[in-house]
Amino acid sequence: MNEQDFGFETQAIRTQLERSQYQEHSVPLYLSSSFVFEDAEDMRASFTEEKDRNIYSRFSNPNTTEFVDKICKMEGAEAGYAFATGMAAVYSTFAALLNSGDHIVSASSVFGSTHALFMTYFPKWNIETSYFDINKPETIESFIKPNTKILYAESPTNPAVDIIDLELLGAIAKKHNLILIIDNCFATPYIQQPIKWGAHLVVHSATKLIDGQGRVLGGVTVGSEDLIRQIYLFSRNTGPALSPFNAWILSKSLETLVVRVEKHCENALKVAEFLENNPNVNSVKYPFLKSHPKYEIAKKQMLLGGNIIAFEIKGGIEAGRQFLDKIKLCSLSANIGDTRTIVTHPASTTHSKLSVEERLAVSITDGLVRVSVGLETVKDVIADLEQALS
Numbered sequence: 001m002n003e004q005d006f007g008f009e010t011q012a013i014r015t016q017l018e019r020s021q022y023q024e025h026s027v028p029l030y031l032s033s034s035f036v037f038e039d040a041e042d043m044r045a046s047f048t049e050e051k052d053r054n055i056y057s058r059f060s061n062p063n064t065t066e067f068v069d070k071i072c073k074m075e076g077a078e079a080g081y082a083f084a085t086g087m088a089a090v091y092s093t094f095a096a097l098l099n100s101g102d103h104i105v106s107a108s109s110v111f112g113s114t115h116a117l118f119m120t121y122f123p124k125w126n127i128e129t130s131y132f133d134i135n136k137p138e139t140i141e142s143f144i145k146p147n148t149k150i151l152y153a154e155s156p157t158n159p160a161v162d163i164i165d166l167e168l169l170g171a172i173a174k175k176h177n178l179i180l181i182i183d184n185c186f187a188t189p190y191i192q193q194p195i196k197w198g199a200h201l202v203v204h205s206a207t208k209l210i211d212g213q214g215r216v217l218g219g220v221t222v223g224s225e226d227l228i229r230q231i232y233l234f235s236r237n238t239g240p241a242l243s244p245f246n247a248w249i250l251s252k253s254l255e256t257l258v259v260r261v262e263k264h265c266e267n268a269l270k271v272a273e274f275l276e277n278n279p280n281v282n283s284v285k286y287p288f289l290k291s292h293p294k295y296e297i298a299k300k301q302m303l304l305g306g307n308i309i310a311f312e313i314k315g316g317i318e319a320g321r322q323f324l325d326k327i328k329l330c331s332l333s334a335n336i337g338d339t340r341t342i343v344t345h346p347a348s349t350t351h352s353k354l355s356v357e358e359r360l361a362v363s364i365t366d367g368l369v370r371v372s373v374g375l376e377t378v379k380d381v382i383a384d385l386e387q388a389l390s
Contacts, residue, residue, distance in 0.1 A: 008190065011073045013255045017066050029248050030062045059236050063247040070254050072222050074189035075202050080222030081232050082242035086185065086205020087113050089219030089240075093203060094150070096234035097179060097227065100126040103148040107134045107164060109157035109363055111183070134162045134363075135293070140169075144176050151176075154183040155192075155301075158336075159346050159370040160363035161285040161310040163294035166301050170198015179227065185209075186336075190261050191303045200224050206250050208337030209307065212260050213253070216246040260339075260375065264307035267381065268373040274382045275311045280319075280389040282312040282367065308336060309371045313345075313389070316366035320345035323369060329376070329384035336372035341381045344370045 006014065017027050035054040037043040045051045054060050068080040083089040094104070094117065106118060108131035118129035130143040134157060151173050155164045166182065173180035181201045182194035188209045194202050204210060206218035219242070221231055235241065242250075265288075272286035284291065287298035288305030298305065313319050323345065324332055330341040347359060347366050359365070373381065 008074065009258050012070060012257055015066065015070045015073055017062050027063070027066060027248070027251070030244050032061070032244070033057050057244055058239055058241045061241075061244045061247065063244040063251065064242050067242070067247040067251040067254070068220060068222070070251060071189060071204070071220050074254075075184075075193050075222050076195045077202065077222035077228075078225040079228035079232075080220055081228060081235055082206075082247060083219035083221070083235070083240045084242055084246075085217045085240075086203070086207055086219040089203050089205070089221045090114055090183070091117060092235050092238065092240050093181065093201060093221045093231055094122070095238075096231040098122075098125075098127050098149060101147055102127050102150075103145050104129040104150045104152060105140065105143045105148055105178075106131055106151075107153040107157065108132065109134050109160055109162055110152075110154055111158050114183075134164050137164060137168055140172055141176070144172075144178070148176070148178060150181055151178045152181045152183075154186070155194075156186045156287055156298075156306055156308060157363070158186065159308075159310060159344070160368065161186075161287065161292075161306075161308055161370075162363060163287055163292070163298045165294075165297045166192075166194050166197035166199065173198060173200070186306050186308055187302060188257060188261055190258055191265075191306060192301055195223065197301060201227055207335070209261060209264070210257065210337075211250055211253050212257070212337060212339060214333075214335055214338040214340070216249045218242050218246050218250050261307070262304065263375050264337075264373060265304035267375065267378040268307045268309055268371075269305060270378050271371065271373050271382060271385065272305075272309050275309065275385070278386070278389055280314050282314055284312075285310040307373045309373065311369050311371070312365055313367040313369050317345075317347050320367055320369060321348050323388050324348075326388040327384060328387070329380060330371075336370075338372065339375045341374035341376060341384075342372040343385075346370065 034056050046053050046055055064082045068082050072080050106129055132140050132143050153164050180199045182199045184194055184202045185205045185208050201223035203221050206220055272284055272289050275281050276284045286305055286309045330343050333342045346364050
C-alpha cells in the first residue's frame with residue numbers, strides 16, 4: 001500500500017521511528033542529551049547540515065522527530081518543530097519571523113499569555129499589534145498596514161468559543177501577502193486542518209487534547225518548510241525544545257487521539273444541549289449547536305464541535321463563584337482537554353484583574369463559564385452541573 005493513501009488513524013498509529021536492533025514493537029525512549037559521531041568528517045558534515053542526523057537533543061531527538069512527523073501528516077504540513085510548552089511555540093514562532101518595526105493583525109479573542117506577548121513584551125522591540133473583533137471579520141482589512149507581516153487567530157477561541165472563517169482569513173492573507181498563523185489547539189488536527197484553508201503555520205499547545213490526560217507540557221508549530229526553517233534556527237539557538245520524554249508521551253497520545261476526541265465531542269454536545277435547556281443559563285456557545293452564531297462556518301471547517309463549551313450563567317460574577325463552590329465531581333483547574341471535566345469562571349479567576357471593559361472586549365462576560373468536557377459517563381457530568389446550577 002502507498003503510505004499517502006493511509007487513513008488519519010493509521011497515520012497516527014503507524015508513523016514510527018525505524019526499529020532498533022532489538023525489534024521493539026513500541027518505540028523506545030531516547031533519553032540522551034547528545035549523540036556521537038563516527039569520525040572528524042562525520043562530525044564536520046553533521047554540523048554543517050550536509051547530513052541530516054541527530055546532534056544534540058536541543059536541536060532534534062528521535063522521539064521529538066516522531067511526534068513532529070505525526071503532527072505534520074495530520075495537519076498536511078511540510079515540516080515542524082516541537083516546543084517545551086504551547087506558549088514556547090507561540091512566542092518562538094512570532095519571534096523567529098518578526099523584526100523591529102513589524103506589525104501583527106490579530107483577533108482580539110486570544111489566550112491571555114498570547115495577549116501579554118502582544119501588548120507587554122513585543123512593544124519593547126517595536127513590534128505593534130492591532131486587534132480586530134472576531135465577530136466583525138469585514139473589518140480585518142482596515143487594520144492592515146504597509147508593515148503588517150502576520151495575520152493571527154484562534155478558532156475556536158479561548159474562552160468564549162467563537163468561530164472565525166478560516167477560508168476568509170486565508171484569502172485575506174493571500175491578497176495582502178501576509179503570513180497566516182492559526183492556533184488550532186481547541187480543535188486538534190483531527191477536527192480541523194487550517195492549512196487546507198490557507199494557513200501557512202499552525203500552532204498547538206500539545207498539553208491540551210493532544211496529551212489528553214493532564215500529564216505533560218508540550219507545544220508544536222507546523223507548516224511550510226521555509227518558515228519552519230526560520231523557526232528551527234531561532235529555537236535551536238534559544239533553547240525552547242520539547243524534552244524527549246514528553247515527546248514520547250505525546251506521540252503515544254496521538255495513537256488514541258481520534259477515539260478520545262470523538263468521545264469528548266459526543267459528551268460535549270450532550271452537555272451543551274442540557275445547558276441550553278437549563279433555566280439558570282442565559283445562553284450557550286458550542287460550535288455544533290445550531291444556536292451558535294457561526295454554526296454554518298463551524299460545520300464547514302470542523303469535523304466535530306470540540307470539547308469546550310462556554311455558557312452564560314444567570315447572576316453574573318457572584319453566581320459564577322457560587323457555581324464553582326458547589327461543583328462536586330468536575331475539577332476546578334486551569335487546564336483543558338483532560339479526560340476529566342474541568343470548569344472555570346474567567347471573570348472571578350483567570351481574568352479577574354481585567355476591567356469590565358477589557359473583559360468584554362474579548363467576549364468575557366461576568367457570568368461566562370467555560371467547560372472542558374471530559375470522558376466520564378456524561379450523565380454524571382450533567383448531574384454535577386445541574387446541582388451546581390440549581
